[in-house]
Amino acid sequence: MAEELERDPEVFIIGEEVAQYQGTFRVTEGLLDRFGPKRVIDTPISEEGFTALAVGAAMLGLKPVVEFMTINFSIRALDAIINHAAKNYYMSGGQLPTSMVVRAPNGKGEQLAAQHSHSLEAWFMYHPGMKVVLPSTPADARGLLKSAIRDPNPVIFLEHAGLYTLKGEVPEDEGLVPIGEAVVRREGKHVTLVSYSRMSQMCLRAAEALAEEGIEAEVLDLRSLVPMDEERLAASVAKTHRAVVVTEENPTCSAASEITSRIYKLVFDELDAPVETLTGEDTPMPYARNLEKIWAPDEAKIVAAARRTLARHVDYSGNGAKEGRATYGGIGDAEDGRRNGGGYHPPLAQEAR
Amino acid sequence: MAEELERDPEVFIIGEEVAQYQGTFRVTEGLLDRFGPKRVIDTPISEEGFTALAVGAAMLGLKPVVEFMTINFSIRALDAIINHAAKNYYMSGGQLPTSMVVRAPNGKGEQLAAQHSHSLEAWFMYHPGMKVVLPSTPADARGLLKSAIRDPNPVIFLEHAGLYTLKGEVPEDEGLVPIGEAVVRREGKHVTLVSYSRMSQMCLRAAEALAEEGIEAEVLDLRSLVPMDEERLAASVAKTHRAVVVTEENPTCSAASEITSRIYKLVFDELDAPVETLTGEDTPMPYARNLEKIWAPDEAKIVAAARRTLARHVDYSGNGAKEGRATYGGIGDAEDGRRNGGGYHPPLAQEAR
Amino acid sequence: MQLPVIEFPNTLKGLGQRSERLKIGVVRNGRTGLPQKFRCFAREPDIILPVILNPAVEGPARRSPGRTVARLTLTGPTGARRRTHLPVKGFLKDRMDTNEVLRIYRQMLVIRRFEDRSDIAYKLNKIGGYLHLYIGQEAVACGLISVLEKGDVVIDSYRDHGHFIACGGGINEAMAELYGKVTGCSRGKGGSMHLFSKEHGFYGGSGIVGAGIGMGAGLAFGLKYREEKKVCLCFFGDGACQTGLFHETMNLAALWELPIVFIIENNQYAMGTSVDRSSSEPELYKRAAGYQMHGERVDGMDLFTVREVAERVISQVRETSKPALLEVMTYRYRGHGAADGAKYRTPEEVEKWKTRDPIGRVEAWLLEQGAITEQDVERIHQEVHAEVEECLRFAEESPLPGEEELYAHILA
Amino acid sequence: MQLPVIEFPNTLKGLGQRSERLKIGVVRNGRTGLPQKFRCFAREPDIILPVILNPAVEGPARRSPGRTVARLTLTGPTGARRRTHLPVKGFLKDRMDTNEVLRIYRQMLVIRRFEDRSDIAYKLNKIGGYLHLYIGQEAVACGLISVLEKGDVVIDSYRDHGHFIACGGGINEAMAELYGKVTGCSRGKGGSMHLFSKEHGFYGGSGIVGAGIGMGAGLAFGLKYREEKKVCLCFFGDGACQTGLFHETMNLAALWELPIVFIIENNQYAMGTSVDRSSSEPELYKRAAGYQMHGERVDGMDLFTVREVAERVISQVRETSKPALLEVMTYRYRGHGAADGAKYRTPEEVEKWKTRDPIGRVEAWLLEQGAITEQDVERIHQEVHAEVEECLRFAEESPLPGEEELYAHILA
């Protein structure tokens, strides 16, 4: 962020406790000292007010980076985001692009209970006019944030408190990461694990566990949900013929549902098993530690879901498929269920262009 | 509504212009005269305030019926609905059920442009703790509203301005319609048209047009999205093997996406064609009459989508399916593409219980 | 309402330098006995003495030039105080450039005619959606916006035709927008509630009550950020004052000293709800005090009053970069939208307000002054009519937006 | 702060019946010369004379019993006025039942000990999520809630342990909730920010700043709807006053005359943001005027002051069903949450506030009065410690919620 503040004097940061307190999660640490109170601005608890203010400043051409302490508090500011930031450009017939970034930690923390654990990507995705970006590594966080700040559109930039302590290499150069490109974090051929943000780290761990069982899972990190990289998504699933979508949301009308139905739309005929959609449970987030643990997707659940996609015979007789689970005792057998051992690469991805 | 106000003195109506003005869409006409200002209450333009107030009253045991002039303005009140009405029961470990109804016209009007044309069912569906109900006939509107008012939970009751003028029979008795039951509005065997609210009327018209071409479409009106009647949904699609989901939303992370991915989850192996998902376009709502018309799903688009589900060969050789559109000139041929002429009724719906 | 201009050089002696602004004093009008709070400051070479007026009382409106005596307590920058009373010697309208008055008069006429004709077009189903007319309130937008400098900005609610035009937006583009044509200012994609003209510093209408309040503060923030000494005028309704965003924004603007004038166009109703049914404090300007912000009530049916206050307050906001809240008392002659019969008001009430019609009064004054003749009036009306007919023709004949417009301007 | 109780039967003559409330008069304290606004009304048999106190000034706190003279202007129900000055003859604490004081003293001790121990449990990772401690603010909840009747209700923010306990909620259920155990008041599903006890009229904490303000008005609305003559106490922080919901609710409550007391616990900070950095009007109670609502500042470090104001204001709200806003000046000794080091405050500032510790002062007074001995103090402390240890044991040994709890209580 400091680099962007340095680069463009019209970039400013605004939010609760971003300045003197150095940021609730210390993301904005040191920025006040370096750039002063004109550009790093503490606000009262007026989410709608300061967000609408940022939208107005963006209409004038400034580049606000709005921080919500957590995404949960953006609920108070949705009108400014949805009805104005995302629509002014359209409603004005192109006169007023709104270039701004809305940053916040999104998703569950640790025992923060029902009101403080929302994942809201699906809400933002529903409305056209914004990009929705969710990095999962330090390099992406930096590279995507830079791209977001330079983007002429409103960009919803959702971080994850569970990732703030993640260490990783960050390139020395500009390291811009373009918005809208998914990345294969691990190659595989038997099943694609589709995710983003914290869950893509979880998928990597699950893929390791699966590898021990001889299942080579491909891990696709979408990184951006709007725009979604349908090309890479289709290519990967067309290669593996199976997909597990993993997110940390509530299940209904979620990004996971959307990704799932997109996969069907893109590669219906390539699928050998129903897409497994793995989200949090369809409950408010409980406080109790043991319940919260059950709530969230984890390595074991991902492994189990991946196995399910593999544990089914495909019957080509035309009488429809049958669940194969009953006849398969162990996952070692699952290999048999796969067609051509995953070696079949249809040219669908290219066609989809 | 009058009947419920009569029945239970703890029911009251609160919203902008519901009393003296007789309701923006005259839905609450005459209620002020009959029940007085204690129970039919005009509010200032304070959506968050009066909604939170209603939530508090409901915590005490009263039965508020909150009206938003249109659902668009509920965006200001989402914190009260999502974080309190829907979660107090859970967070209090069962101490505080919140029995209230949130009513509003939802969906597009006529040329109301980007800010006044939202369909927000998907947003409410995302969060557990509420029911989401969308009637499409006068009898349902009455019967479901009564059930909603008597329901011990928050019920989001989404009407449609385009349906207020719809005339229809209303039973003379209590006419309660239980929440959570879909209804087959028209029987058919070739394709299921799944929808709710205004689009289910549109589907009925499309089904008529399809019938002229010899295609018998089944029209399923979900009526309630939370809870969703998965049993009837699965039964119908398992019967027809094809589905078109029609809603008046933006496409991404929509109720339509959710219904689509549920269909796949429920009856993956029964499907002979990808589910066609037909929504509004992925754009803010334009004002211009001609653009607004293109934006929305209509009879012709539904007919075309239904045809697409039918216009594909299924190749049982195991080499994957191919698009059949190229070889089919007319829809008359589509019959050939169907397996057993739709006469195959798997017992899946029963199994799903 | 007369706005006296007073010279009192003697009074200034001992109070500090002439060129500096005097602190506020409390003034009672000795003649009428009505307690009126005047706020008073010195300008070279005049002292402007505007009046906070409650139009329900209408006292000061009946005073005539030269007959008023005001008793003042003046406090100078040194803190020294002096009591005095002064005869009122002149009025803003005597001081204002006739051509400027004429220009605004004509602008108000254009707005009214534009609104009248769009109402008809709406009823003929040429225009869709909602249509909120500005008829009756013209002096508010025209008076305030007329004192802006280049680079100042304006933001508004959905009742936005008048402000768009007052900012200099073309009526062709406005009418074409209402018709949903691609030649409209927003390419037919916004409609009545979403007129925009970045070129003229008009940052649009919004259909969400109160939304412009928040964005307006953002515009002002931006102007200050760029150190431009520009101001933002932010127009909204009495109903919008009951939204949470009003409170949050007033606080932010005062706390951060943003150069913005919040203008409540108090037309007494929010749809069918009168102010006393929606506000626990019906004198809305009083809420400014809770933010340590300057607030005052203004008669919005009189162009000269509006202009007077506008000159004073806008220059004050520009100089100090401290926000102000104006509650401008006005009235919409028509229903809330073109489809609203407005049965919640009595015909008498409407008629009473019409007797104070802002256009009629300026017209009468121009005639009285001999600045124009009855013939001029006739001619100007005809010109305006022709102009508006032309914009209807323009809108009618313009093409619809092409299908490609549906997906244009979503992401930049 | 001393709260004088004054008898002035003579003064009442000619002002109307004794039993009726007197209108507010303005009082200046002749001795200290500090301008203090006293609000004054008659009760049988005493006149209560509470003080609006700015704790920064701390003038009245230094007066000692019997030495104060207050000059009053009293206005009776007939409108007749009388000027007088009166010696202060007594104090609330002389009048208050010692047992009641003792009960509240013990309650404050329980809260403080509870908080201290939960802080440790948090650091031992027995408690998760956020933990907002109430240490330092005990007199606010205890003083106000102590005057409630059965059927009155309370609603709160996330800093809710103290209020839960003051309402009568069991500390076992509270601690078990913090531990996430099924024996917790919310079955372990709410945690620290979501204590609830419908049984004791405590309608919970909420993690969303300001949310309880709106729901509190709803509770009050319900009480009035049922014509129950009950009131709602609604507690929230200084930070919450900058939310839009504060404004919308204040307006609704005043407009509809809801029986609610809004209580700002002004502990000077919202997380790291001091009031003057978040509010354009740092004297928050003044905003009440913008809603034509009664507002006043109260010293929240003195139990007797709080209790005094509580008695007067709550009974007034109960009778008139008009809301009131109290800004209670207090301080949290710890950080915002148990994880916050609170570096944004100086140690001197914290120490200064601790010298006015609400528990210590009541303890001192009880000792002075001879109501308790040093030995009693020792014993009470030990009892309280044992009680709190017991609740920790209870929490520790209680079972976790079963898996079936995950899907329980979503829909009724």
Ligand SMILES: Cc1ncc(C[n+]2csc(CCOP(=O)(O)OP(=O)(O)O)c2C)c(N)n1
């Ligand atoms: C948030 C929101 N709530 C409700 C509405 C519906 N609505 C449109 S205009 C209006 C009345 C506004 O009145 P006021 O602010 O006084 O402006 P006026 O129409 O008098 O110019 C209402 C309630 C809306 N557009 N937005």
Ligand SMILES: Cc1ncc(C[n+]2csc(CCOP(=O)(O)OP(=O)(O)O)c2C)c(N)n1
């Ligand atoms: C809407 C919202 N915004 C931000 C937060 C994060 N937050 C939690 S407590 C707090 C400070 C509140 O301060 P105040 O109202 O003074 O209460 P106090 O903590 O001092 O008791 C903030 C900003 C929140 N919980 N909800």
Ligand SMILES: [Mg+2]
């Ligand atoms: Mg109005």
Ligand SMILES: [Mg+2]
């Ligand atoms: Mg605080």
